[in-house]
Amino acid sequence: MNLLIESFKAAMLLMLAGDHDLLVIVGCSLKVSSLATVFAAILGLPLGFLIAFTTFPGKRLALTCLNTLLALPTVVIGLFVYALISRRGILGSLDLLYTQKAMIIGQIILIIPVITTMTIAAISRIDKRYRTTALTLGANRYQMAWVVFIEARYGVIAAVIAAFGRVIAEIGISMMLGGNAKGFTRTMTTAMALEYDKGEFVLAVALGIILMGLAFAINLLFHLFQGRVGSDAV
Numbered sequence: 237m238n239l240l241i242e243s244f245k246a247a248m249l250l251m252l253a254g255d256h257d258l259l260v261i262v263g264c265s266l267k268v269s270s271l272a273t274v275f276a277a278i279l280g281l282p283l284g285f286l287i288a289f290t291t292f293p294g295k296r297l298a299l300t301c302l303n304t305l306l307a308l309p310t311v312v313i314g315l316f317v318y319a320l321i322s323r324r325g326i327l328g329s330l331d332l333l334y335t336q337k338a339m340i341i342g343q344i345i346l347i348i349p350v351i352t353t354m355t356i357a358a359i360s361r362i363d364k365r366y367r368t369t370a371l372t373l374g375a376n377r378y379q380m381a382w383v384v385f386i387e388a389r390y391g392v393i394a395a396v397i398a399a400f401g402r403v404i405a406e407i408g409i410s411m412m413l414g415g416n417a418k419g420f421t422r423t424m425t426t427a428m429a430l431e432y433d434k435g436e437f438v439l440a441v442a443l444g445i446i447l448m449g450l451a452f453a454i455n456l457l458f459h460l461f462q463g464r465v466g467s468d469a470v
Contacts, residue, residue, distance in 0.1 A: 247442035257418075258442055265404060265423040268336050268414075272343035273400040280348045280399075281392065284355025285381055289367075299356070305349035310342075310408030317342045317413055334415035339423075342409035347399035354398060358391025359384055394458055401454040405447065 250258060287298060319325055321332040321341075332338045362384055370380040385392065407425035414421030416430060424443045431440035 244441055244445075246438040247445060250438060250442045251445070255439075255442075258439065258446075260419055261422050261424055261427045261443065262446055264336070264421065265425075268339050268410070268423065269343065269400060269404040272340045272403050273347065273396060275340070276344045276347045276351055276399060277396050279344070280351030280395075281355055283348070284352040284395075285359065285385070287352070288356045288359040289377075289381065299353075302349050302353045302356075306353060308346070308349075310346060310406045311412065313342050313345050314409045314412030317345065317409075321413075333413065334417065334421060336414065336421055338413040339410050339421060342413045343403040343406065346406065346409060347402050350399045350402055351395045354395030355388075355392055358388040358395065361391065362387045397454055397458045401451060401458065404450060404454070 287295065317338065318333070321327045321330065321338055323333075332341070366383055366387055367380055370383045375383065405425060407423075407429060410416070410421070410423045410426050411429070414423070414426065416422050416426040422430075424447050428440045428443050428447075431437065431443075
């Protein structure tokens, strides 16, 4: 217990002092996770709208596959991407392994199903009369989709927030594809694992506090948007 208390005190002092190593690690995590979330949103949001708006053979199977991918372990994604970008892989010539780009690719694959499924769920809650009315008034499919997006915006934003929360706290992809290189690919989660293995808890505790703070802020935003969705539905 004393070790935990002393580590907590030292961690607070480390954060207040603006330790350089701490800031670099936090910056790497935020950069990689933010870029992964942006690119995943660019891909996942249109895919969610496309699946929600269209009827095609195998749609139920596609939804089942997306829901299954929500539980896909990060180490499986890490192995899959590693096989692609390693020297013997199809993309080995690009030298992506153990770079932030590799981590971003892995995290994009991780959260595309999250954004897509939550977008489909958000759109499904919107009354179909919005679509019918927009089309009746002469709107094309893109304009109709924009009308639906405006109505489902809180649910869609909640999907992006949830996806960011998923990647900021993952460790498997970052460790396998980034290599935990100091000052380059070391994230909060991989640094915490390293510091724990070394028996040095101060930096690990400081990073844990920051990560928990980010997780709290993300979940607070998520619940605020969920509340807006619920109040709009009422």
